[in-house]
Amino acid sequence: MVRYTRQHDEYTCGPIAILNALKWAGKNVSLKNLKYLKRITKCQCDSDPQCSGMADKDMNLGLKRVGKGIFRTNRIRAGIKDIEKHLKNRGAVLANLEGIFDRKNIITGHYVLVVGVSNSGKTFKVVNFTYGETIESIRRNTLTKYRRSRFRFARPLLMAWFLIQI
Numbered sequence: 290m291v292r293y294t295r296q297h298d299e300y301t302c303g304p305i306a307i308l309n310a311l312k313w314a315g316k317n318v319s320l321k322n323l324k325y326l327k328r329i330t331k332c333q334c335d336s337d338p339q340c341s342g343m344a345d346k347d348m349n350l351g352l353k354r355v356g357k358g359i360f361r362t363n364r365i366r367a368g369i370k371d372i373e374k375h376l377k378n379r380g381a382v383l384a385n386l387e388g389i390f391d392r393k394n395i396i397t398g399h400y401v402l403v404v405g406v407s408n409s410g411k412t413f414k415v416v417n418f419t420y421g422e423t424i425e426s427i428r429r430n431t432l433t434k435y436r437r438s439r440f441r442f443a444r445p446l447l448m449a450w451f452l453i454q455i
Contacts, residue, residue, distance in 0.1 A: 293402075293416045294320060295423040302417060303330055303343040306383050306400035307351050309416045313381045313404055314359045314454050326351065345385060345448055348400065352383070352450055360452045367449040369433045375451050376406040376413070385448040386435035403432075 291312050296305045297320075304326035311318045330343050330351035343351075352362045362383075365371070372382050382403040404424075405414035412426045419425060435447065 291404075293423050296417050296420060299420075301327065302400040303348050303351070305417055306402050307348075307355060309402045310352070310381065310383055310452055311355060311359065313402065313452070314356075316359060326355065343400075348383070348385070348450070352452075356452070358455060360454050363451045363453075365449060365451065367447055367451070369429060369447075372403060372413075372447070372449065373406050373410050376403065379454075381452045383450040383452060386432075387448075399435075 293309045293312055294305060296302050301323065304323055307326050307330065308318055308320075308322060311322075330347045349362075349364055356362060367375075367382070367384075372384070375382055383400060384403060385398045385400055387398050401418050402416040403413050404416060406412070407426075411429050413429065413432055414424060415427045415432070416424050418427055
């Protein structure tokens with residue numbers, strides 16, 4: 290069983306998600322690797338009080354750099370059915386949930402790693418969904434409410450990186 294790492298501060302969900310993706314892929318990594326991950330993803334919130342985490346482009350770069358030879362990534366805007374299908378094919382999904390309120394009541398995104406789905410498809414195993422928790426079972430409708438959509442009637446989409454172990 291994989292021992293995932295939870296987030297210990299407000300703005301390192303991106304590097305923590307990458308760290309947990311490496312753990313999902315079977316790598317022996319720990320919080321000692323966090324400093325390196327923060328540097329390559331440009332998540333330097335310790336020194337910048339205006340910082341609000343990291344951008345999707347930096348997540349993309351970070352996954353490609355540390356995942357080389359470990360897993361393949363495919364960055365897409367995914368619907369919940371796409372995510373469910375990928376998980377049932379033994380993949381994992383790193384997703385940016387939009388519409389999360391941080392401790393300063395500012396709407397922001399939050400990176401999580403989705404590592405499993407129930408047989409019924411009603412719940413998902415999500416790593417680092419809630420501040421201070423490591424892994425939780427999240428209902429399908431809870432996960433779908435955090436989506437990127439410019440149009441009210443568009444299909445609910447999450448910015449996601451589908452991970453496939455090499």
